[in-house]
Amino acid sequence: MFAEATGAMFSVFGDPYLMGLILGTTVIGVIIGALPGLGATTGAALLLPFTLTMEPVPAIAVLTTIYVSATFAGAITAILINTPGTAAAAATCLDGYPLAQRGEAGRALGIAVVASTIGGIFSIIVLAIAAPMLARVAYEFRPPEYFALTVFGLSMLASISEGGAIKNLIGGLFGVWLATIGADAITGTERFMFDNYELYEGLNFIPVLVGMFALSELLVQSKSLNTVMERIPIKAVKLPSMADYKKIWKAVLRSCGIGTFIGILPAEGATVASMIGYSEAKRWSKTPEEFGKGAVEGVAGAEAANNAATGGAMVPTLVLGIPGSGTTAVILVGLMVHGLRPGPHLFTEQIDKVYSIFGAMLVANIMFFALGLFAAKLFARVTLVPRGILWPIVFAFSVLGAYSLAQSMLDVYIALIFGVIGYLFRRFGFAVAPVAIGLILGEMVETNLQNSLKIFDGDWTQILVQPLAAFFLILAVLGISQPYIVSYFKKRKARRAQS
Amino acid sequence: MTNLNDSNRAAETSPGTDDAEAGPTPGLGWGDYCVPAFIFLFCGVISYVSTTFDEALPLIVGESMQPRVFPIFLMAVIAVLNIGLIVQVLSKPPSRRDWEPYQTWASAVLFGVFYFLATFVDIMIGLMVTMFALSIIWGERRVWVAAVLAIVTTAMIFFSFDLVLEVRFPRGLFTDWYYG
Structure with missing residues (x-):
């Protein structure tokens, strides 16, 4: 099995079609990532319809390539115009832009490219080793354990960076409610359909995701049309010097571990990883006073962590069917659309496909390294595309993408409605990623709860006495209370420091 | 920005x-x-x-x-x-913020316009009109650029979806003529 898996992983290098596809997608991913407002999640949601006619492996390769390349590319604009192309690059701005202001944009980009590539490749190695091991454990899971695990996944929404704990949980539960629309999976009872039989099998994920991510972002972007971008010129991207390597290697290694671990946690993603990677780089630095003024360790710490989270986030997505981030929620939909049902069985029944996907991610990391090094200057120019040109195109791709899956106008209306709902969510400080994650976990939560109740003849307390289920539920309680516990200790520490 | x-x-x-x-x-x-x-x-x-x-x-x-x-x-x-x-x-009462600029309201209204045109006229015509209007509202001063963007992009997307992805669009003024 090991030989088969390794062979499948490296077979990507010998497949010209797949290599060409990954190269093309990497270019698109870097452009998407460099454009402020268009992140990996939106990019994956917009490209998903184009993968429908592809075979499963190339289709998922496209989505994962967008994920890794767009996550990296956020750093380009973070460094050159102090605007993170993706939320995951927000921490990169803190030191990347000051470096660029000092005339060291090429050095900052070089460090970002190297750190991102190391982080990405490290996490894929962990993914390739850890995922089958976790799959073996997940074989033992029954409905009560799966139910508890999905509750744990939802609880982790409390600590993702945007929104705030309560708002994220409300958003997540709203997403779970959306998943109840349609016929009940066990009894077939119609719920919230209002006599619309196109909704019998529930809301299609793609229109909801397109609306929540792409169309709502269009409305958000319409608020900042008058702001002027100041772009710092760059001559060429420079690879880090030996002195730079000496300075950053510890931060990169630390962030690789942090990013992968954070990515593996259900619902956590690259944004959280990069912030923790950055703050840990600062905490362990010999010169923390340089942070915020152009510390190369800051750029390396944030970038290694956010790309390491991409591989990490694929672990729960593939093994448990629980998205590790907003983008992996879209990838999860892609897997299901192409008949690859995520879960432990994927690792026994279709191991060749799984490892080909890992191989594609590996290739994507290598390709964005080359593109970042030699073409970052060119990609930085995409920020000059007027928004009056860019966003109408995004609108067109969004609505037709929403239409194309089921070829139903209802999906277009759903995308438009969720565009407005998504905007209102963001307007009032709610993040949209929890809704997407809740929507995808919704069916899992309810079906596993129903099956658990069937096993225990309606006695829900029996779920609590199953050791593994109880363990996950305790983790869920800790996940929900964690932001408050951390906040309490921070405040106490601050009070002590004051007194 | x-x-x-x-x-x-x-x-x-x-x-x-x-x-x-x-x-x-x-x-x-x-x-x-x-x-x-x-x-x-x-x-x-x-x-x-x-x-x-x-x-x-x-x-x-x-x-x-x-x-x-x-x-x-x-x-x-x-x-x-x-x-x-x-x-x-x-x-912690939230701080007061400004209303959205007119572009945001107009963009949201255009979603409704697109819905109307796509349902009662034609999805492609709806797309062209919406893209053109969005482009102008978002500050594109050259009308011909907005028009070319709307027509060319819609045509490219239509043919790529129709010929490559084999997506059939709902019947309307343009699609009736195209599909025959």
């Missing part, structure tokens, strides 16, 4: 911080007070609708829950969380 200053980014917090530390909540002052009220209303309506679901027949093996139970349970949890939200809003 910086996304960090956008309203959606403004709510970003460092990990491990709660809402109270999240900085100013984006949105109008009154709007933020209305959000919990709207959430309660939403929970009430959904719970009521849930009570109207048909009762499921007993299962042959084991006992599970009625289809109405889970949505009502979700609404109950959301309502409890909403109380926490109210406490937060009261303990």
Whole structure:
């Protein structure tokens, strides 16, 4: 099995079609990532319809390539115009832009490219080793354990960076409610359909995701049309010097571990990883006073962590069917659309496909390294595309993408409605990623709860006495209370420091 | 321009911080007070609708829950969380923010225009009109650029979806002529 898996992983290098596809997608991913407002999640949601006619492996390769390349590319604009192309690059701005202001944009980009590539490749190695091991454990899971695990996944929404704990949980539960629309999976009872039989099998994920991510972002972007971008010129991207390597290697290694671990946690993603990677780089630095003024360790710490989270986030997505981030929620939909049902069985029944996907991610990391090094200057120019040109195109791709899956106008209306709902969510400080994650976990939560109740003849307390289920539920309680516990200790520490 | 200053980014917090530390909540002052009220209303309506679901027949093996139970349970949890939200809003009133610029309102209205045109005229014509109008509203001063963008992009997307992805679009003025 090991030989088969390794062979499948490296077979990507010998497949010209797949290599060409990954190269093309990497270019698109870097452009998407460099454009402020268009992140990996939106990019994956917009490209998903184009993968429908592809075979499963190339289709998922496209989505994962967008994920890794767009996550990296956020750093380009973070460094050159102090605007993170993706939320995951927000921490990169803190030191990347000051470096660029000092005339060291090429050095900052070089460090970002190297750190991102190391982080990405490290996490894929962990993914390739850890995922089958976790799959073996997940074989033992029954409905009560799966139910508890999905509750744990939802609880982790409390600590993702945007929104705030309560708002994220409300958003997540709203997403779970959306998943109840349609016929009940066990009894077939119609719920919230209002006599619309196109909704019998529930809301299609793609229109909801397109609306929540792409169309709502269009409305958000319409608020900042008058702001002027100041772009710092760059001559060429420079690879880090030996002195730079000496300075950053510890931060990169630390962030690789942090990013992968954070990515593996259900619902956590690259944004959280990069912030923790950055703050840990600062905490362990010999010169923390340089942070915020152009510390190369800051750029390396944030970038290694956010790309390491991409591989990490694929672990729960593939093994448990629980998205590790907003983008992996879209990838999860892609897997299901192409008949690859995520879960432990994927690792026994279709191991060749799984490892080909890992191989594609590996290739994507290598390709964005080359593109970042030699073409970052060119990609930085995409920020000059007027928004009056860019966003109408995004609108067109969004609505037709929403239409194309089921070829139903209802999906277009759903995308438009969720565009407005998504905007209102963001307007009032709610993040949209929890809704997407809740929507995808919704069916899992309810079906596993129903099956658990069937096993225990309606006695829900029996779920609590199953050791593994109880363990996950305790983790869920800790996940929900964690932001408050951390906040309490921070405040106490601050009070002590004051007194 | 910086996304960090956008309203959606403004709510970003460092990990491990709660809402109270999240900085100013984006949105109008009154709007933020209305959000919990709207959430309660939403929970009430959904719970009521849930009570109207048909009762499921007993299962042959084991006992599970009625289809109405889970949505009502979700609404109950959301309502409890909403109380926490109210406490937060009261303990730290959100800062007042400006109204959206006209471009945002106009873009949202264009969603409705697209819906109307796509339903009653033709999806492609709807797309062209919406793209053209969006481009102009968003500041493109050269009308011909907006027109070329709308026509060329729509045509390219239409043919790529039709010929490559084999997607058939709903019948309308243009598609009737194209499909015959």
